[in-house]
Amino acid sequence: MKTINIGIIGYGVVGVGVATLLTQKKKLLEARIGAFLTLKTIAVRNISTDRGVELGNTVLVNDAMQLVNDPDIDIIVELIGGDTTAKQFILKALENGKHVVTANKALMAGHGNELVKAARKNQVDLAFEASCGGCMPIIKSLRESLVANDINSMSAILNGTCNYILTKISQDGSLFEDVLKDAQKLGFAEAEPSLDVDGHDTAHKLAILNSLAHGMEINLKDIHVEGIRNITPIDIEFAKSFGYTIKLLAIGKVHGDHVEARVHPTMIPNTNPLSHVEHSMNAIVIDADATGKTMLYGHGAGMMPTASAVLSDIADIARNIISNTARRVPILGYPEDNIKRISILPMDELYTRYYLRFEAQDHPGVLSQISGILGDNHISIKSVHQKGRQSNGKVPVVMITHIAKEERVQTALTQIYATDSVVGDPIVIRIEEDS
């Protein structure tokens, strides 16, 4: 049997998971793949810390370039994250003819097109199943299983921290800030949470998935991104009373020559399978022309689920090495020459339904003024809901609109904000009728 040498850069949570699988599942992997997968070297900042993995002959080194330049190593696994040194290591590894596996969504979303070109130039593989949705085989499904489908739309819960926080607000009626603090204590949220709670991590993943789904260049910068900081128990209660749930969704849809790509809190009906995805679980619903709707559901992060996805990439590349067929499946699902530059629909052009909540003054004429401004902007109201009076003497007024244009909704909200009928920023949550 052939021996395939592997080097891991980064020995944090996921790195330890990958090393654990490569050592503990050595026999299983050999039996299934028909090659020896040998973990030759791990590059780690602090060599002396024991991570509890029985490494055998694996060497720990400080300098990642030592792995990248080691002629014996066939596959480099990049697990340090970030988009500076990680990028340098990967580019150099590709240049040295090594196949690369990475879990780095920020890097793939921001610099993926460049990395794909470098892999092509050097005729090697670049794999990143672990970058989106942890152990869920989203990338393999888009690249291989759905090969004969045109993807109409995707909607997905891709950030476990946000989903955990929204689930807790919904279950306990707590405020965002309090749930976040608890989540940080429990290790479900980072000390610096903005990458997660402001939606950027979700946007990274959507940029990658949109590329795979539609054969388009990776485009992060044009994705509209909103996080969950403004979501309150009041809005979740209103949603419940309508039979809806609020989730932070990544939404990608085809619209003629454009693609819609947006990340924001979204109200979905309880008939949508994503509404039942709770705590830190992830899920994606893909609507394709031949399959109809399919859903994948699983752990989107964590040591072993992420390591499992990395191993699936390693196995694919190992099989390619054995059969001498690098780049058997195109990196982005389409051969590089067929990848189009498809533009993302500007957010102003979006048509959807809206949940709008105002803190209204409790005096006559307010409802008429708000609905008048909406009407002037061609926004038609489906229903109005009012619930008691808040401690500050204001009344929360909720309006559900029919389908309206985002640009007009934003104009109307600015005009309503300028009146003395409401206090504070109106809350805007877009509604998806179906996933």
Add this chain to the structure above:
Amino acid sequence: MKTINIGIIGYGVVGVGVATLLTQKKKLLEARIGAFLTLKTIAVRNISTDRGVELGNTVLVNDAMQLVNDPDIDIIVELIGGDTTAKQFILKALENGKHVVTANKALMAGHGNELVKAARKNQVDLAFEASCGGCMPIIKSLRESLVANDINSMSAILNGTCNYILTKISQDGSLFEDVLKDAQKLGFAEAEPSLDVDGHDTAHKLAILNSLAHGMEINLKDIHVEGIRNITPIDIEFAKSFGYTIKLLAIGKVHGDHVEARVHPTMIPNTNPLSHVEHSMNAIVIDADATGKTMLYGHGAGMMPTASAVLSDIADIARNIISNTARRVPILGYPEDNIKRISILPMDELYTRYYLRFEAQDHPGVLSQISGILGDNHISIKSVHQKGRQSNGKVPVVMITHIAKEERVQTALTQIYATDSVVGDPIVIRIEEDS
């Protein structure tokens, strides 16, 4: 670009779907795979019927052996079903060095081991993604994505007809026979429904999936199978009152050196994601050691979802042909030499919880007699529920047991049936606490 010639045997619903994708998605498939996929010949009983597909140069023939013996054809797609002529065609195609794609679960479940051996002997591929769960990439996930995992358990809804009928009974409170008749009128159930409603189709799929999950020979005959004919609105109402749902599940679990493999109506809590899978949708929850629980959900049957799965197999084989690497991934997930003969735990040895419903005589001492017999058989009762009185003067009595041994439960039920305390066969529904 290379041309890969395809022959389809069987031009029914799925055959038309595959021909439609191969013609309508010609450009997409060429762009993604980098080869011309040419539908050279279709074998069909009645050549003259127009199925509405623009076939171009494809030739329709009567005699499937003409395709099987055509030296120009690279891939044979078998879509006639059944396990007699389909088997002959496939064996001959493999012998002639052709790769075979099939959607035939009955054949794979009953004769898969023999077909796998024949494919090995002739060094060709045999693919069957469409045999289990329609468009859901179950087989690709088990063979490739979960490569570094040991599978602890699978539980799945794999028959759309049964799930549709159970959903309708649950929603409308109708009787099984009436829902079945309606389903037959609407085309959701076959005129001869027993393959579906008696659980055999689900067992075929479980036999295939168990093999892939555990690296074992395909074993259909030892799977315990019960269907849904006995499920009544009364049981579904009781289940609802406990926060449970009744689904026909395929269950496969590892138990030391044995594997548990059973198909029967099952009560699952509403926290189990399978409980939300309604109508004709299919889903599978796989619990693996690295990933934890993942779920796939989608259309388990139908023209285009099934055709999409067939195309995913065709694409895989086409990529193998282009790169001259047949049998890149072992057919059953493990190389043939590593496939073990693992025995299935006899049903009598099962330990689980039970829902038991008796039609009890409404006189004193009945409860004491039933619970006495259960106690004598070491079956401990968790709760007893009694609801009104039925029109026949009998009282439905429901008992939920703690974990008990199947053999003892069956003995107790026989003893209870022999008393004059109950009328008719007791209803037994096994409970799975978690998927």
